[in-house]
Amino acid sequence: MTDNTATPEYGLKELQLETTFGGMGRETSKDIPLIDLSDFDNRRQEITEQLWQAATDVGFFQLVNHGLKLDSVRDAFKLSEAFFSLPAEQKQAFPLKKGLNAGWEFMSQVRPSTRTADQKESFQITLPHMDDLWPNQTVVPEFHRVMLDFEYRAWLLGMQVLSCFAERLGFERDFFTRAHDRRKPDYQSTLRLLHYLAMPEESQDESLWRAGAHTDFDCLTMVFQQEGQGGLQVSPGKDAEGAGDNREWSSVIPRDDIITCNIGDMLMRWSDDQLKSTLHRVRMPKPGEYRGPRYSLAFFCQANKEVMIQGPAGKYPPISAADYLLQRIQANFAEKKAG
């Protein structure tokens, strides 16, 4: 058993660093590796090498010919928009269950990097906690069916990608599929629907962000974006020189047929730091840019709570996925109090 009260390993050093990531920084354009998943079974080895290269280098990559039908993605976007367009009183019937990543929140996520609330609302779907959180057929017709189907397809693809990392790390091919078991009550992978608010007024307030700079806590995140609704930026090299205003940020240009993926902190630890969890953010539109709403969908592959995380080289002591997340959340909280 691990002790939840122990000093978090993800401690003050990382947090002090994280608070320096909130600045605007400098914009550059770096290519994010584009990985073609077509003919996957025959090309598994080649694809594995490309994924490994991308994940050990930038920690971000994009998938094309990934087999997830565009119609499924579009249906999910349509129903996400339908949900967010409900009056607030109706959305309040599905409040976020804190710590369980299930339900609706509005402008409530404050990041250590910025200390301001993200200019967004979200609805999170984590299967074991959804009993009273599904809008019914009258409220948003087809929402339940379409989102369940999309969650399953996103999970399948996530597990396919993770199977490549498993083999390359020396685990069995289905190692991460067993670690992200959808049938178990401690399943905690999450589909997050995101609505970044329209910004009708041109604002020069540099303290506001659609999503402040952060790394994800999970193993693998898959982000679906819509053409014309940009803003996602990445900054490879978390520990590299150039915190604050010297940090470099590259924009990810949205394309409907592409899925943007990143490694999260959990897989970084699980790989003994070989795979890189990379900082990213969603910035506000600049003067002259599209200022309408931005919708995105993010699927977080996050190992079941009871699964033990231990890298092949044993760089860190074993820890359950539940305790690991607790540490990360405590670390964010400790920083807020200190600040």
Ligand SMILES: O=C(O)CCC(=O)C(=O)O
């Ligand atoms: O909306 C996006 O493009 C990214 C969202 C994100 O980074 C997150 O929710 O963790």
Ligand SMILES: [Fe+2]
């Ligand atoms: Fe993220």
